[in-house]
Amino acid sequence: MSLTRAPIEPVPPMVSMATASWGWMSRLFTSADAASTSLETGTGRAYYFPVSVPTLTIVRRVFWVNGTNVAGGNTIEAGVYRDTGAGVPGTKVISGSATQGTASQVQFVDVTDTALTPGLYWLALSASNTNSTTLFAWAGTFAQWPRELIGFQEASANPLPSTATPAERANGNVYWFGFATTASP
Amino acid sequence: MTLTAAPRSFWNPQNFSIDTVMARSSWLTATVSVTANQAWGTANRAIYIPIRVPRLCTVVKLAFGNGSTATGNYDIGLYNAAGTRLVSKGSTAKGVTQEMTVVDVADTTISAGTYYLALNSDSTTDTFMAIPFTAPTATARGALQQAVGAVTLPSTATFALDHTLAFWPVISALLSTVPA
Numbered sequence: 353m354s355l356t357r358a359p360i361e362p363v364p365p366m367v368s369m370a371t372a373s374w375g376w377m378s379r380l381f382t383s384a385d386a387a388s389t390s391l392e393t394g395t396g397r398a399y400y401f402p403v404s405v406p407t408l409t410i411v412r413r414v415f416w417v418n419g420t421n422v423a424g425g426n427t428i429e430a431g432v433y434r435d436t437g438a439g440v441p442g443t444k445v446i447s448g449s450a451t452q453g454t455a456s457q458v459q460f461v462d463v464t465d466t467a468l469t470p471g472l473y474w475l476a477l478s479a480s481n482t483n484s485t486t487l488f489a490w491a492g493t494f495a496q497w498p499r500e501l502i503g504f505q506e507a508s509a510n511p512l513p514s515t516a517t518p519a520e521r522a523n524g525n526v527y528w529f530g531f532a533t534t535a536s537p
Numbered sequence: 538m539t540l541t542a543a544p545r546s547f548w549n550p551q552n553f554s555i556d557t558v559m560a561r562s563s564w565l566t567a568t569v570s571v572t573a574n575q576a577w578g579t580a581n582r583a584i585y586i587p588i589r590v591p592r593l594c595t596v597v598k599l600a601f602g603n604g605s606t607a608t609g610n611y612d613i614g615l616y617n618a619a620g621t622r623l624v625s626k627g628s629t630a631k632g633v634t635q636e637m638t639v640v641d642v643a644d645t646t647i648s649a650g651t652y653y654l655a656l657n658s659d660s661t662t663d664t665f666m667a668i669p670f671t672a673p674t675a676t677a678r679g680a681l682q683q684a685v686g687a688v689t690l691p692s693t694a695t696f697a698l699d700h701t702l703a704f705w706p707v708i709s710a711l712l713s714t715v716p717a
Contacts, residue, residue: 362589362651364564365618365679372566385569385671417677457700458676488674528677537681537698 361406366415368475368530369401369490376402376502377490377526388419388456389489391482392523398478398509399527400433400441400518401502405473409533411466414448416477416529419486420456427480428452430461430529431512432473441474441504441516449511452485460532474503477529478510488528502526555594556709557586557654558668564589565668565678565705573635574604575667575704581688583657584706585616585681585696595646595713599626601656602666602707603638607631609660612690613640615710616653620694623647625655628688631663639711653681654708659688666707673700680705 361373369375370386391397414430431447445468448461479485503526504518555562558571564587599613607630614625624645632638656665670678681696 360591360649362591362649364589364651365587366564366677368677370566370678372560372564374564375566377566385674387671415677417673455700456673458673458698488671488677528674537696 363407363409363533365534366530366532367403368528369403369526370528374403374405386488386490386528388421388486389491389525391479391485391487392525393482394507395481396478396508396510398476398506398512398516400474400476400504400506400516401526403473403475405468406470408470409468411446411463411468411531411533412535413460413462413532414530415458415460415532417458417488418453418456419488421484421486422452422454422456424452424481424484426452426483426485429478429510429512431476432468432531433476433516435472435474440518441476444512444514445473447476447512474516475530476512476516477527478512480510490526491524554709554711555588555590556707557588557705558707561591562588569668571666571707572669573666574606574664575669576661577658577663577665578661580659580661581657581685583655583683583685583690584702585653585655585683585694586705586708587679588652588654590647590649590652592649593646595644596624596642596710597644597713598639598711599642600637600639600709600711603632603634603636604664604666605633605635606662606664607633609658609663610688611663612657612688613708614655614690615645616655616694618651618653620696622690622692622694625690631658637709644713654710655690655694656706656708657685657688657690667704668707669704672703675702675705676700678705
């Protein structure tokens with residue numbers, strides 16, 4: 353039996369927790385949009401959020417969404433981790449870092465083009481310091497959800513480690529960052 | 538037994554439209570609200586919104602959510618991910634009736650993949666149906682733009698970012714319902 357019209361999953365230009373069918377943000381969340389949010393206290397804390405990659409995908413850039421207060425001039429690093437097979441982040445696949453920009457914009461960092469085969473991955477982000485460092489994030493109702501649904505965290509993980517040591521999240525913020533499958537703009 | 542066409546009801550129901558808002562054709566994941574009268578804001582600025590097309594289909598019409606203010610012209614079109622215009626309406630006078638304005642275009646068959654629906658207006662005050670987003674989250678979701686310099690959509694898009702873009706226009710592509 354041959355089937356010539358199997359559906360495929362198109363690849364979105366931006367992949368984050370806010371990407372339908374890839375990120376795990378639920379449509380049940382009442383907040384329609386994210387807001388500028390300070391990074392949680394804990395210098396060098398890494399955040400890991402799950403994404404499902406349903407088709408072969410090329411990571412070309414990483415990005416984060418700067419908030420309204422970015423005066424800290426700290427270094428932000430974003431990356432992608434493989435899943436260990438047990439539903440937790442494992443080894444780092446790729447990451448990129450830069451000094452946080454001075455405007456509330458989507459900030460991109462070019463990385464070596466890296467292929468992701470279908471599977472579960474973990475978006476990761478860490479900052480060198482948290483003073484005057486804001487990103488867009490979803491918050492509030494997430495405190496009601498099981499921590500495992502909204503990812504993991506790791507202390508003193510800047511720069512991002514080659515292997516994650518995930519711990520239970522202590523806060524409900526889901527920061528907006530991820531990777532781009534386009535090289536520009 | 539050889540099947541040369543996947544049974545429609547078993548594999549993947551045929552969409553009758555693809556648009557920038559609804560599930561199956563957009564990558565939006567938040568519970569969003571739509572405003573009926575979003576001012577375009579910048580004249581001759583084309584906005585390109587990514588859409589997901591999961592299977593081969595034929596686009597027969599394009600549509601957008603029309604607001605009640607109309608002083609100028611618009612153009613609407615479909616682009617592939619490389620920025621090549623596949624089909625468009627051309628410069629057209631905008632109406633004032635708040636409805637989904639549907640325009641006929643040349644039937645255009647597209648394969649599965651990522652595309653962009655595009656809308657342009659030569660008026661800063663003409664209004665359209667759109668989702669308001671706090672900037673720069675429309676950009677974070679994949680919205681692109683171009684200062685075209687005219688209302689007619691270009692044959693080749695020069696995609697650019699606009700971190701101040703604060704809305705996501707409602708644009709649709711209506712598909713042929715004739716089974717392929």
